[in-house]
Amino acid sequence: MTEKHKVAILGSGNWGSTVAKIVGSNVKTKTESFDPEVRVWVYEELVDGRKLTEIINSDHENVKYLPGKKLPENVVAVPDPIEAVAGADILVFVLPHQFVRGLCAKLRGNVREGAFAVSLIKGVEFDENGIVLISDVISKELGVECSVLMGANIANEIADEQFSEATIGYKNAAHAKLLQIIFQKPYFRIAGAPDIPGVEICGALKNVVALGAGFCDGLGYGNNTKAAVIRFGLLEMVRFAKKFFKNVQYTTFLQSSGVADLITTCYGGRNRKCAEAFARAGGRKSFEELEVELLNGQKLQGTLTAKEVHEVLQRQKLMKEFPFFEVIYDIVYEGRPVEQFLQELSEKELSLEGNIE
Numbered sequence: 001m002t003e004k005h006k007v008a009i010l011g012s013g014n015w016g017s018t019v020a021k022i023v024g025s026n027v028k029t030k031t032e033s034f035d036p037e038v039r040v041w042v043y044e045e046l047v048d049g050r051k052l053t054e055i056i057n058s059d060h061e062n063v064k065y066l067p068g069k070k071l072p073e074n075v076v077a078v079p080d081p082i083e084a085v086a087g088a089d090i091l092v093f094v095l096p097h098q099f100v101r102g103l104c105a106k107l108r109g110n111v112r113e114g115a116f117a118v119s120l121i122k123g124v125e126f127d128e129n130g131i132v133l134i135s136d137v138i139s140k141e142l143g144v145e146c147s148v149l150m151g152a153n154i155a156n157e158i159a160d161e162q163f164s165e166a167t168i169g170y171k172n173a174a175h176a177k178l179l180q181i182i183f184q185k186p187y188f189r190i191a192g193a194p195d196i197p198g199v200e201i202c203g204a205l206k207n208v209v210a211l212g213a214g215f216c217d218g219l220g221y222g223n224n225t226k227a228a229v230i231r232f233g234l235l236e237m238v239r240f241a242k243k244f245f246k247n248v249q250y251t252t253f254l255q256s257s258g259v260a261d262l263i264t265t266c267y268g269g270r271n272r273k274c275a276e277a278f279a280r281a282g283g284r285k286s287f288e289e290l291e292v293e294l295l296n297g298q299k300l301q302g303t304l305t306a307k308e309v310h311e312v313l314q315r316q317k318l319m320k321e322f323p324f325f326e327v328i329y330d331i332v333y334e335g336r337p338v339e340q341f342l343q344e345l346s347e348k349e350l351s352l353e354g355n356i357e
């Protein structure tokens, strides 16, 4: 008899909890191939005086990050990441990208032989050579292969079981097929793309574009302006991906991980929401304050990614080729007035394309 697969989920925020709902329900119906217990690592905290892990295990609900949605009873919350991955061969990483290295350091040496990972994390890092993919961080830190799953995936809508799609970026097709089995639902369609960098870079950069979309909303601009801003952002996403990863496929931008995620995030995401509030306050409230005020413990990824992208562009003297990413960085980190968002941007962006000679 072949050994059953066992899934562990690392992270239990808004998306992590939604994913636990999906995966818990899927493996429960496929016990011939999967261990029905899905352990979820929960960053422990007190909610109304009770431990969040205890609330999840007794009430089967993550009352802080996904209130109002029941989790299957085979989803078990644990505060110790090593206990979460014990015996698991499929590791689902779904936590804010700033916490990945700390978690990997705890997990190193404790992952089952033959295990593989998938990252649902939208973010990047950088080093002296340029951009570092989070899937590569996980892969190198833990010695596991790591696929990615990204897409137009606002968690609350998927938790409501509204139809959505996602893209698995993979190198190993056998892993991708197993991942499709644990994630796919009639309301959640999973496609594949053998292009990990393309899928992952789209997922990270769309969060920066969403800040621009939020500025537009906060400054009171209409639909045409916002569409132009989204297009500028998409141009830079493609330019950036091609610059740092030569083999990125254009078709990836047409997947859910590309244009669909960009659209949903620029209309309904948390980065957009906080950027709108930032612009409405005329830049007088910081993103840190707004994150606390508006997101109840959930985390923004776009502001940090804007900084990481800027560091790489500055080191490689590429700032002029990315005026959109640069103006977002200047507004968030350098005190540039948000009202200046569109000034120069349109001119600079258009000078890079579309001139009529």
Ligand SMILES: NC(=O)c1ccc[n+]([C@@H]2O[C@H](COP(=O)([O-])OP(=O)(O)OC[C@H]3O[C@@H](n4cnc5c(N)ncnc54)[C@H](O)[C@@H]3O)[C@@H](O)[C@H]2O)c1
Binding pocket: 011, 012, 013, 014, 015, 016, 017, 042, 043, 044, 065, 094, 095, 096, 097, 099, 120, 121, 122, 123, 153, 154, 155, 156, 297, 298, 299, 300, 301
């Ligand atoms: N929420 C969505 O709609 C959505 C959809 C797709 C992808 N994502 C991506 O999934 C990833 C996880 O996002 P999320 O929405 O599940 O989380 P979240 O932003 O809702 O919640 C933040 C999480 O971080 C945890 N945390 C706080 N401090 C921590 C620390 N010091 N160390 C470790 N963990 C800590 C909290 O306990 C919580 O689980 C992000 O990269 C995000 O971009 C989110």
Ligand SMILES: O=P(O)(O)OC[C@H](O)CO
Binding pocket: 122, 151, 152, 153, 154, 155, 207, 210, 261, 264, 265, 268, 269, 270, 271, 272, 300, 301
């Ligand atoms: O709420 P955001 O801005 O973090 O975006 C959520 C998802 O990434 C949308 O696919």
